Amino acid sequence: MRFFPYLLVVLLVTGNASAECRDKECMPNQYTAEWENTTDWIFHYDSIFTIGDNWFIIFERLEGPSNPDSITFEFAKGPSKITDFDNNVTKVNSGSISFSGSSFIEESFHNVFYINFTRNGEDGEIFSSYELEIQINKPPAEDLVFLWGGMTVFWLSIGLYVLYISSKFHELSDKIGVENNEPREKN
Amino acid sequence: MRYAREYCGVIGFILVLFTLYISLIQTGPAKFFTAPNAQKLFYFHVPSGLITYLAFMMVVGGSAFYLYNRSDYADKLSKCSAELGLVFGFMSLASGTFWMKAEWGGDIFSRFLTDMRLATTLAMWILYIAYVVYRRQPETFTVKKNAAILGLSGMVMVPLSYLSSRFLRSHHPVIVGTEDQGSLDPSLRFGLYMGLFGFLFLYVFLFSTRMKIEDMERRILKTKMEEI
Numbered sequence: 001m002r003f004f005p006y007l008l009v010v011l012l013v014t015g016n017a018s019a020e021c022r023d024k025e026c027m028p029n030q031y032t033a034e035w036e037n038t039t040d041w042i043f044h045y046d047s048i049f050t051i052g053d054n055w056f057i058i059f060e061r062l063e064g065p066s067n068p069d070s071i072t073f074e075f076a077k078g079p080s081k082i083t084d085f086d087n088n089v090t091k092v093n094s095g096s097i098s099f100s101g102s103s104f105i106e107e108s109f110h111n112v113f114y115i116n117f118t119r120n121g122e123d124g125e126i127f128s129s130y131e132l133e134i135q136i137n138k139p140p141a142e143d144l145v146f147l148w149g150g151m152t153v154f155w156l157s158i159g160l161y162v163l164y165i166s167s168k169f170h171e172l173s174d175k176i177g178v179e180n181n182e183p184r185e186k187n
Numbered sequence: 188m189r190y191a192r193e194y195c196g197v198i199g200f201i202l203v204l205f206t207l208y209i210s211l212i213q214t215g216p217a218k219f220f221t222a223p224n225a226q227k228l229f230y231f232h233v234p235s236g237l238i239t240y241l242a243f244m245m246v247v248g249g250s251a252f253y254l255y256n257r258s259d260y261a262d263k264l265s266k267c268s269a270e271l272g273l274v275f276g277f278m279s280l281a282s283g284t285f286w287m288k289a290e291w292g293g294d295i296f297s298r299f300l301t302d303m304r305l306a307t308t309l310a311m312w313i314l315y316i317a318y319v320v321y322r323r324q325p326e327t328f329t330v331k332k333n334a335a336i337l338g339l340s341g342m343v344m345v346p347l348s349y350l351s352s353r354f355l356r357s358h359h360p361v362i363v364g365t366e367d368q369g370s371l372d373p374s375l376r377f378g379l380y381m382g383l384f385g386f387l388f389l390y391v392f393l394f395s396t397r398m399k400i401e402d403m404e405r406r407i408l409k410t411k412m413e414e415i
Contacts, residue, residue, distance in 0.1 A: 143222035143289040150228045150285030154235075154278050158389075161274045165396055172403040 022096070024058045033130045035117050039064025041071075043115060043132075051138045052101045060094040067092055068117040075134070076112040079103050107138040192395045199388030206230050206382040214378065225289035228282045229375075233362075234382040236279035236308075238390050240349060242272030243315060243341045250338035253331065262331050263405075265338050267397040269318050271390060276312045291358060303355035304348070311344040 027044035034040055040062040049055045057073060067085045074080035079099060085092045113132040118125055210230040216223035249265030252258055283305075288295055299305045318337050324330055352359040 141216070141224050143225040146222065146225040146285045146289035147227055150225070150282040151231075153281040153285070154228075154231055157274060157278050157281065161393070165393065165400060169396065169400055169403075172400060172407065175407055176403060 022056055022058075024060075027056070027058060031115075031130070031132055033115060033117070033128075035064070035068055035128065036066065039066065041117075045132065045134075047132070047134055049099070049104065049111075049134050049136050050101070051104050051107070051136065054101050055099045055103070056096055057098075058094070058096040061092060066119075069119040070117075072114070072116040072118065073097055073099075074114045074116065075099075075103075076114065077108075078111070104136045106136070108136045111136055192392055195388045195395070196392035199385050199390075199392055202381055202385030202388060206234075206378055206385055209378040209381060214375070217375075220290060221292075222286070222289035225286050228286040230378045230382045232279055232282040232286060233379060234386040235275045235282065237383060238386045239272050239276040239279050239312075240345055241387075242268045242275060242390065242394075243311065243345050246272065246315070246318070246338045247341040247345065250335040251342075253335045254339070262335070263398060263401050265335065266322055267394060267401055269315050269322075269338065270397060271393055272315055273312065273319060274393075275386070275390070276308075276315070280309065280312060302357050302359060304352040304357040304359035307344070307348040307351045307355075311341070311348045314340060314344055 024044040027046055029045050029047045031043045031045070032040055033043065042060050042062065044058040044060075046055065059071070061067065070082055070084045072080060072082045081097050081099065083095060083097055111134045113134045115130045115132065117128045207230075210227040214227075217226040220226045245268040246265045249261040249263075249268065252261035253265065284295055287298060287305075291298070299309055314337075318334060321337060322330070322334050351357055352361050
């Protein structure tokens with residue numbers, strides 16, 4: 001009987017939710033790329049893309065003379081996004097881009113993620129490309145915890161009851177055997 | 188038949204294990220459910236719920252028979268069946284609570300207060316806790332008679348719990364005897380029947396063991412009384 005309140009407490013505690021963090025401090029990985037041998041760009045990202053959660057990459061420009069016209073973010077086998085900079089107006093110091101949590105369906109490892117810098121100069125397109133390695137992770141379904149919780153309580157309760165009547169049966173069999181001077185009654 | 192009780196237990200255990208295989212491995216996550224994995228509790232929740240009703244109806248029958256002709260066997264039957272009804276009822280309520288939390292979400296306390304199927308089933312279960320607790324005292328004629336009257340109240344509680352999802356406000360699905368029964372997926376139906384038969388055999392095994400324990404207890408008590 002004491003188990004039931006514990007069960008209720010567990011059920012109450014399990015219903016929590018965590019918010020997405022979009023700050024660069026929350027990103028466990030970072031990568032530094034160089035543009036035209038003059039400007040360093042730092043990319044903050046999480047090398048694990050969790051299916052169902054939006055995936056962010058935050059970039060910031062360190063000191064340097066120029067911006068590219070655009071940065072393209074592209075999964076080798078997946079979606080891509082582009083950030084255009086208006087070079088004539090102002091230099092961009094930071095920004096971010098996100099990919100939807102539903103961009104992937106299946107788990108896969110060692111995916112190549114390209115960061116491409118481009119600028120249309122007088123000599124044509126200047127291009128430099130960098131590669132990151134991203135793991136696509138499919139988390140276990142949230143309702144599995146309820147399935148295992150239900151199953152555990154279920155099997156524990158019938159198991160404990162069987163143990164209880166089994167021990168009681170043997171105890172009484174012994175008692176009757178002692179009183180009548182007989183061997184234990186067969187179960 | 189010799190060893191009939193043991194055979195029942197073994198067959199029941201094998202059928203329940205087979206149900207476990209069907210639910211967890213053979214059938215994939217259920218379609219059209221918010222919690223497709225937790226839906227697998229269905230194969231255990233429904234059979235244990237039906238066995239709970241069977242056990243409590245046996246208490247009702249035994250109590251009525253005891254009040255009619257003071258049959259000692261009917262009294263024993265009620266007592267043992269009530270205990271088993273509590274065990275299976277707990278299994279059904281607990282598995283249902285986990286499934287409900289995953290499928291419907293929300294606060295489980297308010298669900299138990301506002302959903303009539305849940306409320307009446309919990310009330311029925313608590314009523315039989317009172318019955319079992321009451322029976323833990325020395326068994327005089329008055330105790331047996333009062334317990335039989337209490338046990339007979341299941342005549343109202345069991346049908347009320349069973350029918351509440353049809354006639355009262357409830358989210359609990361109704362399958363038996365409705366159009367949904369025919370639309371049950373064959374794999375789902377097979378697993379359900381397998382679980383139902385498994386738990387029925389387990390119930391018969393546990394019930395006959397519990398009856399035997401009750402016999403032994405009464406035998407010891409009788410010997411002691413004779414000695415005094």
